[in-house]
Amino acid sequence: MAHPLDLLGGLLLVAGAAFLLFGGLGLVRMPDVFNRIQAGTKATTLGTLLSLAGMACLRPEWGLKLLLIGLFILFTNPISSQVLARAAHRTGAEKTVKTSVDRLAEDTGEAP
């Protein structure tokens, strides 16, 4: 019988890897750049956090540093996504035909 913390750590690592896989799948399947950024941001954030938590269970002595890495990711990941999305919108990245509304283009006076 494995140590319960090892078991929990392994499960968390697998869960993290699964979310990262869904994120990758989203990058391939989503129709335009904004939807891809959405898939990428959310999956990498939770996937990485779960992996870090899994590592913390396997190596408790690394816990504090892993926590700090997690905090860094929580703060920087969404900011980089927002900046990417803004840059994409400003340079007129193509939006999928399914797009129902674009208030930002309306307000900045671009063609929708």
Added chain:
Amino acid sequence: MAKAREIALLFATLFLFWGMLNGSLAQDVLGVGLVAALVIAVLFRDGLAVLSEFRATPRAFFAAARYLPYFLKELVKSNLALAAIVLAPDLPVNPGIVKVRTRLKSRMGRLLLANSITLTPGTLTVELDGEWLYIHWVTVESTDIEAATASIVAGFERYLEVMYG
């Protein structure tokens, strides 16, 4: 003096980070960290730190303690929703960019709000313009400003309002 307080807060945050990352109390390690944290704190005194503009009141700490689990719950929900979308054969998306308004006044409060929105179900902050936020939404439920604000912003705003104002 407000400026000195900002610098001191940033310095304390950075130095704490340095200490935790190094896990050592050796004199040379602490010395390097001290100098580096001081230089960064002075150079970036107009920047934002996690604790700048935080209202250090019991209510704010209480709100922060409730904000964190709420945020983590939303993050998990957002990932499950995303997994459901990318695994569905017909890819059920109805994307669009909607406009919402926030009542938050502080820069840090708005930053955290925009970050939180990006990490929660199907929403991504594209542009900030004062009190207005433009949100890319994978499955648009409403294009009305009030309704979209209620469903995207209100949940986080409740806590951030107490923490940062």
